[in-house]
Amino acid sequence: MSIIRLVLDIQKPINLPLNVLAMEISQIEGVGTVDITVQDVDQKVESARVTIEGPEVDFDRVKATIEKTGVAVQSVDRITCGKGLAK
Numbered sequence: 001m002s003i004i005r006l007v008l009d010i011q012k013p014i015n016l017p018l019n020v021l022a023m024e025i026s027q028i029e030g031v032g033t034v035d036i037t038v039q040d041v042d043q044k045v046e047s048a049r050v051t052i053e054g055p056e057v058d059f060d061r062v063k064a065t066i067e068k069t070g071v072a073v074q075s076v077d078r079i080t081c082g083k084g085l086a087k
Contacts, residue, residue: 002030003057005080008050012071014041018048024065030056049077 012021022034032054040047052062063073 001081001083002055003059003079003081004053004055004084005078006050006052006057006059006062006076007078008052008062008066009039009074009077010048010050010066010071011045011074012048012069014044014046016069016071021050021066021069021071024069025050025052025062028058028061028065030054030058031062047074 018036018038022036025031025034031052033052035051037049037051038046039049050066059076059079066073
């Protein structure tokens with residue numbers, strides 16, 4: 001079975017635009033949709049929730065891509081595996 005949904009809690013630098021991060025993640029093979037919601041804003045960082053969906057999401061590639069942009073993965077909040085999304 002493959003990961004089809006991954007929800008991460010991240011901290012990103014305030015100067016990194018959300019669209020840049022979303023585009024980087026969306027270019028990973030197996031990723032179909034990226035949704036980023038800002039949860040909290042501080043002077044230098046934003047906390048956000050990243051939801052990634054696709055037919056075969058590769059956690060290691062997603063994490064490496066996120067970290068190369070200077071973003072820290074705080075936690076994995078949800079993982080869905082299987083053939084279809086759970087409601």
